[in-house]
Amino acid sequence: MSLRYAVLTLLDIEPGSGYDLKRRFERSVSHFWSASHQQMYRELHKLHQEGLLDCVEQPQEGKPDKKLYSLTDKGCAELRHWVTQPTAPQKIREPFLVRMFAGHHLDRDDLRSALNSQLQLHREVLRHYQEQNEKVLNSDAALQKRYWLAHRTLLLGIEAEKTWITWLENLSEELE
Structure with missing residues (x-):
């Protein structure tokens, strides 16, 4: 695109x-x-x-x-x-994942800090997406109908953030 x-x-x-x-x-x-x-x-x-x-x-x-x-x-x-036109799936380009791939160079405290920082960022994005979702759900029904597919992209974003949060929380638990 x-x-x-x-x-x-x-x-x-x-x-x-x-x-x-x-x-x-x-x-x-x-x-x-x-x-x-x-x-x-x-x-x-x-x-x-x-x-x-x-x-x-x-x-x-x-x-x-x-x-x-x-x-x-x-x-x-x-x-x-x-x-x-068909669209091929894109590979994830996420710098944090590259850092985690090389995470064996981090000591326990640095890894904990990196995970916590990333977790906070994803929680903030999720909060923002959920606020947008509320606005959509409270908007005019005709507008919701016209942009239902655009709304679905927002819902996918919400699910993606929930997945990130779950993954980061699981990593944090495993670290402890």
Whole structure:
């Protein structure tokens, strides 16, 4: 996958400015895909140049004009085509796992500390995902229906964090 399709997907949900898009990205896709602010804006410009996005400038008082992006018919067609293509499972790229693979170099206290730190991080992510889930469950029924698949990605994230937490807790118990 590329940032291209994340941008198209987010603008398919709702047109918006680069700032709007970045905020939406941070609240959703960033949990499983990363991109910097600069990468996002470069991709917006590129997609616009390719005719996949429309851009309308809205004047703002005392600020530069706001550029609002939306999908063109060509952009919708490309997104539909991409969604139909098979996706190979990705390998996990997790630095902590590499550290644990070399964990025999750690003494007991350092290992305990590393496990506890990682456990706290995953508990925080889980808490954040659960808060997002509550917002979804308390949102308008029509909105829930439209984005039920997007919600399922959040539920997968919750399960993944629970798995991490269980794994880390088990390692900690084995260490003791």
